[in-house]
Structure formats: C-alpha cells, structure tokens
C-alpha cells in the first residue's frame with residue numbers, strides 16, 4: 001500500500017504557538033520557514049493531553065472517539081465515579097464498564113489493516129500514551145509498561161527508566177532516532193515529549209526553567225528532523241510533522257466546584273454518585289446519574305452565573321464544543337480566562353477546577369483544559385510529503401493530523417471529523 005511512504009511525528013506537550021521564537025526555539029523557527037506552518041491551529045475540548053492524544057490518533061473529536069478528558073466518570077456497576085484517565089489501568093476499567101475503549105479506529109489500527117506498523121514512544125502519562133493505541137495494534141513504549149501488537153507486554157528497559165523532564169525526553173529521543181526512525185522504519189513513528197508541559201506545570205510560564213524546557217524540546221525536534229532528512233533528503237517519502245496538543249494559561253485561582261454544587265443543593269455529598277464533577281484543569285465535565293439528569297439544566301444555569309465560569313454548555317449544546325449529547329456527561333464548563341500578563345511577560349490567566357488528586361495544579365504555574373485563547377493555541381508544522389514553504393492561515397485542528405497521515409499513505413481518510421491538511425494555497 002505505502003511504497004516507501006512513512007510519517008514521523010513529534011509532539012511537544014503544551015508548547016504554545018506564540019512562545020516559538022528565535023531565542024528559545026531556533027530550530028522550530030527555521031523549520032517553519034522551510035515548511036508549512038499552521039497559523040490558526042486549535043486543540044479540542046477539553047484541551048487535556050489524554051483527550052488530545054485520542055483526537056490525534058483517531059482524527060475525531062471527543063464526541064466520536066469517546067474519551068472526554070484527563071478524568072472521566074465511569075459506572076463500574078456501583079454508580080458513577082470519577083476516574084483518572086492517566087492511570088495505567090484506566091483502559092481496562094473503561095473496557096469493563098462500557099464494553100470498549102475508543103469508539104473509532106486509531107491510526108495504529110488503520111495501519112494494521114494494511115499490514116503496516118506504528119510505533120509510539122511517549123514520556124507523558126500512561127493514559128495519554130496508551131490512548132494512541134488502546135487496543136494494542138502497534139507498539140507503544142512507555143515507562144509504565146510497553147506493548148506490542150496484540151497488546152503483548154514487552155520488556156523494554158529503555159522505557160522503564162524514563163522520567164518526565166528534559167533528561168528523559170532526551171534519552172527517549174536518542175532511542176527514537178536510532179532504533180525506531182532509522183532501523184525499524186515503521187509506517188508511522190510518533191514520539192510524545194513531556195516538555196514543556198512537565199516544567200510548565202511546575203514553574204511560571206516564561207520563567208528561566210520553562211524556557212529551558214522549551215529549548216530542550218526544540219533540540220529534540222531538531223534531532224529527529226535531521227535523522228529523517230538524512231534518510232530521505234528529498235522529503236518525498238517521509239512526511240515529518242511536529243506540533244503540540246494544546247498550550248497553557250497561568251493559573252489564577254482554584255475553584256472547588258464539588259463544594260459549590262453541594263452548597264447549592266445540586267449535589268448530595270462529596271462522594272455522592274448523583275452528580276460527579278470530572279476536573280479538567282481549566283474546565284470541568286459534569287456527569288449525572290439517570291435519577292439526577294433532571295438537575296443538569298439547573299446546574300448549567302447556576303454555573304453560568306458564577307464569575308469564574310466562562311462558557312457553559314449543556315444537553316444539545318455540548319455538540320458545539322465537540323462533546324456527546326447522549327451520555328451521562330450533561331454539562332461542561334470552561335473556566336473564565338483573561339489576557340493579563342504574568343511576571344515573565346506571558347499573556348493569559350485562567351481559573352482551574354480544584355482536583356484533590358492533582359498535585360500539578362498550582363496557582364501561578366501553567367495549566368490547560370479549557371477554551372482560553374492560549375491553551376487553544378498549539379503549534380503545527382508539516383514538512384516533506386508535498387508540504388511547501390508557506391503559512392496556512394485557514395483554521396486547522398488536532399483532528400486533521402490523522403487524515404493527513406492516511407492521505408500520505410494513500411489510504412482512505414474520508415471518515416474522520418478532521419480533514420487532511422491543505423497543501424498549497
């Protein structure tokens with residue numbers, strides 16, 4: 001099917017498009033001048049890594065792929081409980097509770113239909129890694145466990161020792177270039193860096209630490225690109241794409257929506273299973289039991305009156321943000337964001353939804369998950385495979401990446417929410 005056609009993708013988690021500049025990312029600046037740079041690229045909602053990962057893998061919005069954020073309420077037989085999608089066992093919980101994982105095929109599965117192989121190396125959460133290929137059609141290498149086709153566990157010492165951060169990303173990049181892109185040469189090789197997301201959650205945006213993490217990600221992208229173009233100097237066969245899954249805003253305050261809904265009489269108790277808030281950083285998805293579903297509209301009206309709330313969607317309007325209308329998820333709130341400038345000159349603040357299980361959500365540091373201008377400003381650059389040097393100003397989305405890979409492989413790509421990225425004016 002493919003001839004010599006291959007795709008190599010590098011994701012720099014959380015890298016905001018407006019933080020790409022000569023000082024910190026000289027390579028991305030250089031690449032964007034010789035490639036197609038997408039100037040109106042957007043994330044999905046919630047703009048969390050795990051929902052984004054599934055959208056990149058499937059070319060579909062959360063409404064169709066079925067993964068609704070970094071946390072998600074599941075009814076495992078005893079009522080709705082909020083679960084962490086990042087946990088290694090979430091896939092199995094989802095399968096047991098709903099009978100399946102993602103509702104649409106991933107790139108890994110589509111490639112396997114044609115006898116082709118995909119290999120993913122990821123240094124972010126297990127959940128975000130595994131939702132590239134939750135049913136085990138290709139290879140996934142991750143520190144929490146690596147898998148081959150048939151979801152067969154693989155002993156992979158190179159991944160087992162990886163830690164999030166600059167050093168772990170660099171070690172993963174060395175391995176990705178030598179063993180995967182060069183030696184094994186699969187149809188799709190995708191590497192997902194932890195930076196600058198990891199440091200962005202633990203330091204102020206634009207601080208020296210955050211800028212060092214951005215610069216480190218830039219070096220990793222350069223190393224992969226140089227490997228790719230050494231193997232295919234003309235760029236005819238290997239399509240190279242690099243981008244991020246979302247950006248970040250600076251956290252202004254944390255809001256305990258659970259507590260507020262209980263005080264308002266809209267939820268019974270902290271651990272009650274009638275109304276379950278799933279925190280997504282700068283947004284929340286709210287799940288309702290069958291018995292409590294009649295409270296959804298009142299809950300949405302109540303939230304919309306709070307000054308920390310931005311856009312609130314419920315029922316039929318969930319489809320406007322790419323969420324399903326026919327599940328227990330009946331209300332979503334994107335928190336209010338504003339364009340104040342932080343002490344390091346980086347624009348954009350947003351309130352976060354308090355999450356007792358998340359140690360990463362710190363006031364003054366970076367976060368994402370909502371619809372703010374900066375968290376919805378990921379970058380994307382495509383080089384080779386017919387992409388010429390130009391800036392594309394038409395809107396594009398994470399969901400356009402999978403159909404672009406399929407088009408390059410000359411495979412069907414007309415059944416995704418996204419569309420293959422435009423080539424030429």
Ligand SMILES: [Zn+2]
Nearest residue numbers: 013014049245
């Ligand atoms: Zn992310």
